[in-house]
Amino acid sequence: YVIASHLDWSLVTADAPARPDRWFVLWATGLGRTNPDAQYGQIPRDAAKLVRKDEFRVYLDGVPVAPERVNYVGLAPLCAGLYQINVLAPATASPDPEVRIGVGESLSPPGTRIHLRP
Template sequence: MRALAVLTVALPLASVLLAEAPFYSAASIVNAADNQPAMLAPNTIATIYGKNLAFGTKAITPDDIRGGTLPIVFSGTGAQVLIGSWYATLYYVSPTQINFLVPPGLQPGTFNLYVLVNGSAGPPIPVQLAAASPALFQLDAENAVATRADGSVITPAAPARPGDVVVLYATGLGQTTPPVVYGQLPTQAAGLAQIGDFSVLLDGLPVDPRAIAYAGIAPGFAGLYQINLTLPGSTAANPELRIGLAGLLSPPGLRLPVQP
């Protein structure tokens, strides 16, 4: 009878634990810039959507960055992301979403990704990492995030002009020189290691590389890259904007607000 009583208690408990295990899928792991499932790359900001991903909701604050070290867990949330044998640093966690940084020390290949909540693991999802996975951050569904040299945001109501210096923001541009240090907030500029293979395309045409003053880490923001670009004098109105690295292009369809 005692064994039966234990079994009677254990079965509902097991059901509760199973119901509360983290749940997500390959289709719900996306590049945070464009929100599209695709190959990721080292030092890429990514997002996991799912259920039971954390006990609570927490976004990173300056207090969470101690001695320049980024957190791999937020107190009280229980959530961690493991890729291969590396814990990802975290930007945001909630029961339905986690924003994290793919560890920069990983090399291209396939790695199992797990979400752990208080040590309880969700399903292993094979994640393919490429050398690059370029994606531009979006202002809205149609336009890329871009600023002028003075930091003011470029919008359809306040467009750029041909000849302006603009700053684009991206993730997924891979290794830099010097390399990014795992777990550390970058404090200085670091250009793309594959800068010779990097391109900016306006309406499908590559911009003269000499117009790209800088492409690399945005200091003070882990996983964020910036591209400082002088728009050609011939830039048309609201051109489609894409970036490319190592033969891979950011998704089509985004535009840069420009009025000649």
């Protein structure tokens, strides 16, 4: 399962799943350049959006999440190399869907899921 949290920072788990039409946060590494650029050896103090946000995609069970349901992709403030992805789960999402994220043609490996239930 992915590392995800609710907006109150509690973890998304089997006992506390994400819900349709509610925001959750995915956490990732290695998504690419941000604006402003991350400074080598420094922890980012402020949010820094992904430069290629328009090419970024989230898929739940192979279905793309609408871009307006992903309101932030970028470095998480005060976390070195950690990207934050804010997602509003679609109302039609199936229980415990596979999650894949990516920029352009590059996608995360298949098989990772998120605890999500109506």
